Amino acid sequence: MTETTDVVVIGGGVMGVSTAYHLARRGARVTLLEAEQLLGMGSTGLNAGGFRHQFSTAVNIELSKMSVTTFERFEEEFDQAVDLNFCGYLFLLHTDADVAAFTRNVALQHEHGVMTRWLTPEDIAGVVPQLDLDGVVAGTFYERDGLVDPNGVLQGFARAASRAGALLRTSVRVTGAVVRAGAVESVTTTAGEFSAGSFVLAAGPWSGEVGQLFGIEVPVQPIRRQIAVTAPIPGITRDFPFVVDFSRSLYFHYEGGGILTGMSNHAEPPGFTTTVDEGWRDQHLEAAMQRLPLLADAEIANQWAGLYEVTPDDQPILGRLPQLVNLYACTGFSGHGLMHGPAAGLLTAEEILDDAAHTVDIAPLRWRVFAEGEYNVI
Numbered sequence: 067m068t069e070t071t072d073v074v075v076i077g078g079g080v081m082g083v084s085t086a087y088h089l090a091r092r093g094a095r096v097t098l099l100e101a102e103q104l105l106g107m108g109s110t111g112l113n114a115g116g117f118r119h120q121f122s123t124a125v126n127i128e129l130s131k132m133s134v135t136t137f138e139r140f141e142e143e144f145d146q147a148v149d150l151n152f153c154g155y156l157f158l159l160h161t162d163a164d165v166a167a168f169t170r171n172v173a174l175q176h177e178h179g180v181m182t183r184w185l186t187p188e189d190i191a192g193v194v195p196q197l198d199l200d201g202v203v204a205g206t207f208y209e210r211d212g213l214v215d216p217n218g219v220l221q222g223f224a225r226a227a228s229r230a231g232a233l234l235r236t237s238v239r240v241t242g243a244v245v246r247a248g249a250v251e252s253v254t255t256t257a258g259e260f261s262a263g264s265f266v267l268a269a270g271p272w273s274g275e276v277g278q279l280f281g282i283e284v285p286v287q288p289i290r291r292q293i294a295v296t297a298p299i300p301g302i303t304r305d306f307p308f309v310v311d312f313s314r315s316l317y318f319h320y321e322g323g324g325i326l327t328g329m330s331n332h333a334e335p336p337g338f339t340t341t342v343d344e345g346w347r348d349q350h351l352e353a354a355m356q357r358l359p360l361l362a363d364a365e366i367a368n369q370w371a372g373l374y375e376v377t378p379d380d381q382p383i384l385g386r387l388p389q390l391v392n393l394y395a396c397t398g399f400s401g402h403g404l405m406h407g408p409a410a411g412l413l414t415a416e417e418i419l420d421d422a423a424h425t426v427d428i429a430p431l432r433w434r435v436f437a438e439g440e441y442n443v444i
């Protein structure tokens with residue numbers, strides 16, 4: 067039996083539920099298909115909860131502004147608490163090259179109304195006295211960056227999507243696609259066939275695999291990233307900023323009275339493994355203790371690994387795909403998908419219902435040929 071709807075959304079992480087909500091509230095019939103038994107079991111359930119406006123491109127700054135506005139009215143609009151904490155992001159910089167790059171980025175942020183401030187090492191010591199600032203030459207801080215509860219965001223969108231009429235189907239894995247004359251007719255799944263006018267690829271780290279079902283090589287790779295969380299630490303309070311030690315890709319933030327910390331392993335090969343790499347965990351914690359010495363006495367209370375959904379330039383792929391007229395991508399957010407989920411879902415709904423996203427110009431994020439090169443997370 068084939069079920070028919072207006073839009074099928076593949077993936078029940080933040081991208082899928084946000085897209086489903088924005089489509090359904092505008093009257094579209096939506097069916098979301100999620101392979102796992104519950105929503106949010108992919109990257110969305112495993113992330114660090116940070117949001118920032120401090121980006122190096124105009125489009126990412128605008129996506130953050132849209133999303134943070136949504137987080138601010140989330141409780142009222144979605145009847146769901148998200149524990150919003152405007153603790154700020156503090157970037158620590160070590161090299162002249164990084165200072166030069168951040169000088170350009172901060173100027174761009176100011177053009178977009180994001181009034182990031184420069185801090186001297188003395189200023190930084192005043193903000194976070196617990197840090198060892200060895201080698202740090204400058205910092206940037208924006209007070210409207212911060213933390214949000216990933217599960218709250220997911221649940222709020224999911225329930226609001228259901229209330230607006232979307233069908234959220236879990237334990238349904240998309241296993242194939244019927245493509246004819248440059249368009250997708252239907253997807254085959256473990257629960258039968260679903261036909262629709264439009265299809266959204268929102269499968270996070272699995273987007274490359276799911277893309278292949280449509281005959282498309284979507285350049286999204288799963289890259290393991292891990293986190294450790296301490297038990298409560300005396301003196302660590304909720305206003306402790308989200309600190310990013312930029313050249314080490316090391317970060318810390320407040321979590322449940324203690325510290326959550328992560329560090330990217332740039333030698334991590336692509337793959338779906340999500341067991342904690344203990345060798346890397348030890349290197350990570352050693353670097354973390356150098357920067358935040360009080361961690362030496364802290365008890366590690368939890369640790370986990372999840373997958374970034376990474377594109378070659380660390381920027382998402384958003385909008386209609388040129389290969390198939392009714393297939394849309396909302397994927398590849400490369401480590402900043404929670405913070406951009408609210409905006410990306412709205413823009414994907416506009417792309418489908420209004421023929422093109424219009425609240426923000428997504429031209430830089432559309433399907434593109436990726437140049438060879440080195441990119442950094444900012």
Ligand SMILES: Cc1cc2nc3c(=O)[nH]c(=O)nc-3n(C[C@H](O)[C@H](O)[C@H](O)COP(=O)(O)OP(=O)(O)OC[C@H]3O[C@@H](n4cnc5c(N)ncnc54)[C@H](O)[C@@H]3O)c2cc1C
Pocket residue numbers: 076077078079080081082099100101102105106107108109110111112113114115116117238239240241268269270271272276291292293328371372373374375396397398399400401402403404405406
């Ligand atoms: C350790 C870590 C820390 C992070 N920290 C931050 C942060 O601080 N701030 C931030 O903004 N972002 C952060 N991120 C990134 C963020 O979590 C992701 O960008 C975001 O969750 C991606 O959402 P998604 O919906 O695209 O993917 P997912 O949440 O992974 O959802 C994709 C869904 O698709 C489903 N699926 C896959 N294949 C199929 C199929 N064939 N059929 C049906 N369903 C399928 C999966 O089961 C999954 O539920 C972090 C990520 C990690 C791993």
